[in-house]
Amino acid sequence: MPSTVTEMAISLWKNLLQTTKERLLQQRRMSLYNGAHGYEEELIKKKLQQFAGGSINLSKEDNGIGILTLNNPKLMNAFTGTMMLELQERVTELENWKDGKGLIIYGAGNTFCSGSDLNAVKAISNSQDGMNMCMFMQNTLTRLMRLPLISVALVQGKAVGGGAELTTACDFRLMTPGSEIRFVHKHMGLMPGWGGAARLVGIVGSAAALRLLSGAVRLDPESALRLGLSEETLSSSDETGALEEARAWLSGYTEGPASVIRAAKEVVTAGRELPVEAALRREKDVFGTVWGGPANLQALVRRPKHK
Numbered sequence: 683m684p685s686t687v688t689e690m691a692i693s694l695w696k697n698l699l700q701t702t703k704e705r706l707l708q709q710r711r712m713s714l715y716n717g718a719h720g721y722e723e724e725l726i727k728k729k730l731q732q733f734a735g736g737s738i739n740l741s742k743e744d745n746g747i748g749i750l751t752l753n754n755p756k757l758m759n760a761f762t763g764t765m766m767l768e769l770q771e772r773v774t775e776l777e778n779w780k781d782g783k784g785l786i787i788y789g790a791g792n793t794f795c796s797g798s799d800l801n802a803v804k805a806i807s808n809s810q811d812g813m814n815m816c817m818f819m820q821n822t823l824t825r826l827m828r829l830p831l832i833s834v835a836l837v838q839g840k841a842v843g844g845g846a847e848l849t850t851a852c853d854f855r856l857m858t859p860g861s862e863i864r865f866v867h868k869h870m871g872l873m874p875g876w877g878g879a880a881r882l883v884g885i886v887g888s889a890a891a892l893r894l895l896s897g898a899v900r901l902d903p904e905s906a907l908r909l910g911l912s913e914e915t916l917s918s919s920d921e922t923g924a925l926e927e928a929r930a931w932l933s934g935y936t937e938g939p940a941s942v943i944r945a946a947k948e949v950v951t952a953g954r955e956l957p958v959e960a961a962l963r964r965e966k967d968v969f970g971t972v973w974g975g976p977a978n979l980q981a982l983v984r985r986p987k988h989k
């Protein structure tokens with residue numbers, strides 16, 4: 683039981699810090715869709731379970747970087763039903779990874795992802811299943827986008843359809859020579875359903891987004907760079923080399939205490955998604971999680987010169 687005023691103040695601060703962290707976590711995990719929107723999660727999960735194949739693998743490295751692999755190379759890493767379910771499980775794992783700072787998503791077999799597995803799509807082409815799958819993937823990709831980690835889609839080969847949409851749920855895209863991002867939905871008689879259209883407008887602007895969607899435009903690394911959809915064209919095309927380059931690129935932004943790197947993503951997400959006053963209040967809350975924290979106190983002792 684705290685006795686002195688100082689001890690009481692420290693205890694109060696710690697309680698406030700814990701409450702703030704819980705509130706931030708809760709807000710981040712809130713799903714977009716629930717029963718009120720006609721969303722039936724258990725129904726679609728049961729249905730997706732019927733379409734097996736491939737996997738979504740996650741390795742969490744000691745340096746705080748996670749590597750998430752889309753693993754269905756026989757079908758150009760197309761998402762089967764079980765891969766959609768596994769992506770949701772990996773995102774939950776990443777939400778609980780307190781030491782996480784960065785994430786690289788790439789596809790096995792030197793190609794990114796060719797969207798939904800068309801064999802599964804045919805079987806869930808009725809409205810109820812299609813809308814439930816759409817809401818399931820939007821829920822999952824919105825949580826992925828809001829992870830307090832700096833995320834990178836490493837695009838080798840093709841990122842088409844839902845695969846192109848998945849790249850927009852990451853903070854950054856890095857492309858290898860000869861790779862392509864293409865929103866092919868028009869040729870399927872569709873438009874994005876996994877949230878890719880809304881995110882694309884935020885990344886490249888509405889005019890370019892409209893061109894890419896209505897024209898099903900092929901984006902090579904140079905055109906993606908020009909649009910601001912890609913950050914950099916890597917030099918290596920093979921998996922090992924490209925992954926190493928992506929790791930080196932990301933480590934330039936994840937060097938430092940996890941609490942501070944995660945705070946950077948939190949405040950930018952708030953600035954991007956919230957009305958200005960709510961964003962300022964979220965920034966204040968996040969500031970409260972780092973002010974006077976271990977990294978701040980150590981820096982005050984060290985007094986670094988920012989030359």
Ligand SMILES: CC[C@@H](C(=O)O)C(=O)SCCNC(=O)CCNC(=O)[C@H](O)C(C)(C)COP(=O)(O)OP(=O)(O)OC[C@H]1O[C@@H](n2cnc3c(N)ncnc32)[C@H](O)[C@@H]1OP(=O)(O)O
Nearest residue numbers: 756757758760796797798799800801840843844874875876
């Ligand atoms: C919300 C949007 C979302 C949805 O509707 O749910 C979508 O994603 S819509 C878009 C769906 N995706 C596609 O239409 C892409 C289809 N695939 C292709 O256009 C091409 O495969 C490719 C991605 C451009 C690559 O071409 P290429 O290098 O010539 O490889 P292959 O075509 O020979 O593919 C090898 C192998 O993989 C099978 N494959 C590829 N993509 C899919 C897929 N999405 N679903 C199922 N199977 C796929 C392809 O059929 C080949 O298999 P085999 O014919 O048995 O060799």
